[in-house]
Amino acid sequence: MTRAAPNPGRRIREDIEGRIRSGEWRPGTRIPIEQELAARYGCARATVSKALGELAAAGLVERRRKAGSFVAHPPVHSAVMTVPDLAELISARGEAYRWEARSIRRGRVGAALHIEGVHFAADEPFALERRVIELAEVPAAADTDFMVEAPGTWLLAHIPWTSARHVIRAVAAVRGEAKSLGVDNGTPCLELERDTWRGDRAVTHVRQLFRGDRFDLVAEFQAGGMK
Structure with a gap:
């Protein structure tokens, strides 16, 4: 037949x-x-x-x-309870990673470093990042060239942290954010705010804004002590 x-x-x-x-x-x-x-x-x-x-x-x-x-670009998956290195996650998907710093400045009293930039995957905007690094806890950051290295990658490699707090929201990209991400105003995005500490001392605060179609946050749980 x-x-x-x-x-x-x-x-x-x-x-x-x-x-x-x-x-x-x-x-x-x-x-x-x-x-x-x-x-x-x-x-x-x-x-x-x-x-x-x-x-x-x-x-x-x-x-x-x-x-x-x-x-389509395959979505990048990240575990909710970890502090991910975006360069590593994107590279693991087989896409070329690039960091582009937009501004780096000291706070008014010089105690913090404020960094804004965009993470790229395959030459397309992946995430907008605004980060504050506490120089009192991380003095070496003042002499690091964050124009060429993403601050999150550097921090994970050099500064151990002991605790972190995530806040995750669904938001709409406003004009400046939308332009940085290459999307229309009002496009649904995933916002992740994270604070990390070493003991009781703050290390960094970061706000990352992801295109909603490019990033998944994944959590796995096991039941324990259930009767």
Whole structure:
């Protein structure tokens, strides 16, 4: 018995998914426009649109109004109860990492270092960061070049911490934040605020704003002492 050929919609899904999973089409790659795919597969444009919609629902494709469809960036996962190094998390996903400092200044009394910058994954904005480092506890930070090294990466490598507190919120990006992240005003984002201490002494406070489609916070729990 001759096996029936898959319908055009299924062929489109399987072909595009195969290119993505094989690495032929990297995150951010622009997918051919719907008219081109319709001609290539000999089907209606509506069939192509449906197939791309299903790929988007599976997290493989990102559809941007008036811009087309692109290979989606896989979300980065981080455990809620840890202090993650974004450079390490992004690199682990196979994406090129880059830090771009926007401003570095001392506080009015010189007791704290204020740093603002953007973390990039595959040359696209991943997170906006605003950080305060307490120089009384971390004096070496005053002589560190945070134009070339992300402060979080440096702190994790040089300054041990003993406790941390996370506050996580869903927020909408305001104008300046949206511009830094390359999204529209009001785009849903994940805000993470974290304070870390060494003993009873503050080390750093950071606010990181992530595009909502690029970052997952994951917590795993085991029941203990339940009867």
